[in-house]
Amino acid sequence: xxxxxxxxxxxxxxxxxxxxxxxxxxxxxxxxxxxxxxxxxxxxxxxxxxxxxxxxxxxxxxxxxxxxxxxxxxxxxxxxxxxxxxxxxxxxxxxx
Amino acid sequence: xxxxxxxxxxxxxxxxxxxxxxxxxxxxxxxxxxxxxxxxxxxxxxxxxxxxxxxxxxxxxxxxxxxxxxxxxxxxxxxxxxxxxxxxxxxxxxxxxxxxxxxxxxxxxxxxxxxxxxxxxxxxxxxxxxxxxxxxxxxxxxxxxxxxxxxxxxxxxxxxxxxxxxxxxxxxxxxxxxxxxxxxxxxxxxxxxxxxxxxxxxxxxxxxxxxxxxxxxxxxxxxxxxxxxxxx
Numbered sequence: 001x002x003x004x005x006x007x008x009x010x011x012x013x014x015x016x017x018x019x020x021x022x023x024x025x026x027x028x029x030x031x032x033x034x035x036x037x038x039x040x041x042x043x044x045x046x047x048x049x050x051x052x053x054x055x056x057x058x059x060x061x062x063x064x065x066x067x068x069x070x071x072x073x074x075x076x077x078x079x080x081x082x083x084x085x086x087x088x089x090x091x092x093x094x095x096x
Numbered sequence: 097x098x099x100x101x102x103x104x105x106x107x108x109x110x111x112x113x114x115x116x117x118x119x120x121x122x123x124x125x126x127x128x129x130x131x132x133x134x135x136x137x138x139x140x141x142x143x144x145x146x147x148x149x150x151x152x153x154x155x156x157x158x159x160x161x162x163x164x165x166x167x168x169x170x171x172x173x174x175x176x177x178x179x180x181x182x183x184x185x186x187x188x189x190x191x192x193x194x195x196x197x198x199x200x201x202x203x204x205x206x207x208x209x210x211x212x213x214x215x216x217x218x219x220x221x222x223x224x225x226x227x228x229x230x231x232x233x234x235x236x237x238x239x240x241x242x243x244x245x246x247x248x249x250x251x252x253x254x255x256x257x258x259x260x261x262x263x264x265x266x267x268x269x270x271x272x273x274x275x276x277x278x279x280x281x282x283x284x285x286x287x288x289x290x291x292x293x294x295x296x297x298x299x300x301x302x303x304x305x306x307x308x309x310x311x312x313x314x315x316x317x318x319x320x321x322x323x324x325x326x327x328x
């Protein structure tokens with residue numbers, strides 16, 4: 001028996017989302033169980049299963065840490081840019 | 097009862113009683129995913145029975161509940177295979193496999209019925225039955241390609257279920273459909289290298305029941321009988 005990860009797509013405009021896992025001996029059974037466990041109440045339009053053993057985890061999750069200041073990668077960092085630019089323009093004009 | 101009603105009662109009662117037997121596995125199936133899957137199939141079968149009872153309701157003037165739950169044991173017209181106790185998981189799967197194979201052939205034939213409402217119901221049910229067959233087929237493959245022990249137990253269960261299962265075709269379909277079913281099964285058995293002997297027999301006629309049916313009926317109809325006029 002193997003563990004199969006189950007992915008569900010709710011509608012054509014939605015991405016596939018991981019919803020859980022089932023234990024099954026082969027792909028047919030995995031599909032069957034995934035359908036019954038996660039699609040019992042008209043829950044979606046498409047279904048993927050993938051062997052857990054074929055899903056690879058990053059070796060060192062610490063690689064995901066934000067070690068240095070990365071605030072410039074967030075939109076919040078760019079709040080007030082227009083005002084700052086206008087202020088800078090005004091300062092430059094005053095210097096002439 | 098005319099022939100059309102006989103056919104409808106046979107179809108409805110097969111689904112109802114088969115669904116009930118399957119539902120007895122809820123909480124007991126070999127593992128949690130299978131428990132959910134098999135319980136869901138049980139619910140589907142009872143849903144299918146409901147569609148046939150609705151057709152009968154129009155003819156008889158009774159409600160589907162009255163028809164499904166308000167009859168006396170001798171009035172039920174299921175084939176004997178449906179009421180046999182579940183026994184073990186191998187017998188349950190063997191019966192499931194034979195039943196689904198028969199049902200596919202019956203429904204495909206009835207899709208061409210001159211009675212349009214029946215043809216429509218059969219067309220609808222076939223879409224759901226495809227999935228039941230996938231489930232039954234998966235188990236058939238697992239058990240026949242697997243270890244010798246499981247294979248022997250499953251093969252024996254098929255031999256036990258096969259004589260009773262022949263009753264599924266009477267009076268629903270002509271004899272040539274039963275032959276088609278046997279041909280399909282023989283092909284599958286040969287392919288899997290099973291030596292399941294096909295013995296020609298005269299199955300218990302519909303309307304006759306085994307001693308096990310009384311307990312099933314008791315269980316199935318108990319709540320309804322408490323207060324038949326109650327609305328749910």
